Amino acid sequence: xxxxxxxxxxxxxxxxxxxxxxxxxxxxxxxxxxxxxxxxxxxxxxxxxxxxxxxxxxxxxxxxxxxxxxxxxxxxxxxxxxxxxxxxxxxxxxxxxxxxxxxxxxxxxxxxxxxxxxxxxxxxxxxxxxxxxxxxxxxxxxxxxxxxxxxxxxxxxxxxxxxxxxxxxxxxxxxxxxxxxxxxxxxxxxxxxxxxxxxxxxxxxxxxxxxxxxxxxxxxxxxxxxxxxxxxxxxxxxxxxxxxxxxxxxxxxxxxxxxxxxxxxxxxxxxxxxxxxxxxxxxxxxxxxxxxxxxxxxxxxxxxxxxxxxxxxxxxxxxxxxxxxxxxxxxxxxxxxxxxxxxxxxxxxxxxxxxxxxxxxxxxxxxxxxxxxxxxxxxxxxxxxxxxx
Ligand code: NIG
Ligand code: FE
Numbered sequence: 001x002x003x004x005x006x007x008x009x010x011x012x013x014x015x016x017x018x019x020x021x022x023x024x025x026x027x028x029x030x031x032x033x034x035x036x037x038x039x040x041x042x043x044x045x046x047x048x049x050x051x052x053x054x055x056x057x058x059x060x061x062x063x064x065x066x067x068x069x070x071x072x073x074x075x076x077x078x079x080x081x082x083x084x085x086x087x088x089x090x091x092x093x094x095x096x097x098x099x100x101x102x103x104x105x106x107x108x109x110x111x112x113x114x115x116x117x118x119x120x121x122x123x124x125x126x127x128x129x130x131x132x133x134x135x136x137x138x139x140x141x142x143x144x145x146x147x148x149x150x151x152x153x154x155x156x157x158x159x160x161x162x163x164x165x166x167x168x169x170x171x172x173x174x175x176x177x178x179x180x181x182x183x184x185x186x187x188x189x190x191x192x193x194x195x196x197x198x199x200x201x202x203x204x205x206x207x208x209x210x211x212x213x214x215x216x217x218x219x220x221x222x223x224x225x226x227x228x229x230x231x232x233x234x235x236x237x238x239x240x241x242x243x244x245x246x247x248x249x250x251x252x253x254x255x256x257x258x259x260x261x262x263x264x265x266x267x268x269x270x271x272x273x274x275x276x277x278x279x280x281x282x283x284x285x286x287x288x289x290x291x292x293x294x295x296x297x298x299x300x301x302x303x304x305x306x307x308x309x310x311x312x313x314x315x316x317x318x319x320x321x322x323x324x325x326x327x328x329x330x331x332x333x334x335x336x337x338x339x340x341x342x343x344x345x346x347x348x349x350x351x352x353x354x355x356x357x358x359x360x361x362x363x364x365x366x367x368x369x370x371x372x373x374x375x376x377x378x379x380x381x382x383x384x385x386x387x388x389x
Pocket of ligand 1: 068090092093096195223226271297299300301302303
């Protein structure tokens with residue numbers, strides 16, 4: 001049996017089953033066989049310490065419930081043009097599709113592995129990722145197969161945009177997604193997502209795709225209300241989506257529906273930053289009782305970042321969240337957005353995925369924006385990254 005007894009923790013970030021946050025100071029914990037088995041004040045520690053953190057804070061590993069990591073090339077010119085005044089449009093996705101289709105399996109896998117290593121350096125110990133830059137049977141399936149090599153949380157996003165070769169025949173592409181891609185993708189993916197927004201899929205198309213997904217036994221999530229207000233959030237809730245992502249343009253009705261349903265609103269502030277758009281009002285959502293999660297949305301078009309720390313900084317500075325709410329949204333709520341109860345929280349019986357910060361409290365993450373404070377990363381009790389801080 002492997003046992004680690006960790007003390008010298010200035011602040012331990014805890015969230016209980018009901019979602020209440022507790023900051024335990026002068027804390028310690030014991031990990032046995034990769035699972036937390038004891039958590040408490042260091043003075044009550046029932047065993048000899050094997051590791052002393054010398055007054056550093058410990059938080060759960062980040063859970064990133066929304067990324068798009070399977071793609072080739074980048075869109076830095078599009079970003080530069082945007083910073084000079086061009087508007088972000090869903091149509092830009094096609095240029096990544098062209099590059100992704102042209103890449104070899106080895107190139108795609110290597111690029112993915114590199115991005116996942118970057119997630120880990122940023123403290124993300126559990127992540128979801130999507131297809132969506134293949135947009136034909138063969139390239140969607142190989143994207144999903146590659147995705148599944150490094151995570152269990154794989155999402156088929158064949159309905160990202162209608163690819164240009166189907167521009168004049170949208171319904172034929174929707175049929176291809178429903179009848180051919182979704183049934184085959186079940187081998188690799190447990191989630192289905194649709195980009196329901198301006199320039200992507202309509203409400204009717206989205207409904208048809210989500211209905212097919214339900215019949216095939218998928219869990220569902222949705223990109224909605226990113227570029228403009230509309231019926232996407234309402235539809236997603238009606239169709240049983242676990243999480244509705246972006247939620248940048250919400251009506252009062254949307255907010256009431258989110259509150260009443262308990263469906264998670266996953267906010268992705270780096271997308272707003274990188275498309276120079278208005279940030280969603282997380283304060284209003286939380287005050288209305290909405291379950292809010294935060295994710296990176298790492299993708300080459302709207303949000304090419306793996307920094308959950310930066311996400312937290314924006315959420316606090318620009319969206320009205322407190323540091324503790326933002327950290328809970330990036331861990332506990334991210335896990336809920338993936339229907340995972342084994343990760344995202346430091347608690348007895350949970351997998352010991354945790355981060356040692358080079359700081360005395362979690363609030364230093366938004367307080368010190370752009371500074372890497374993640375000193376050590378542990379997965380299932382094992383040290384997987386030590387930055388020597
Ligand atoms: O979540 N909004 C849809 N999909 C991505 C952007 C994809 C891209 O621009 O390549 C997002 O922002
Ligand atoms: Fe996205």
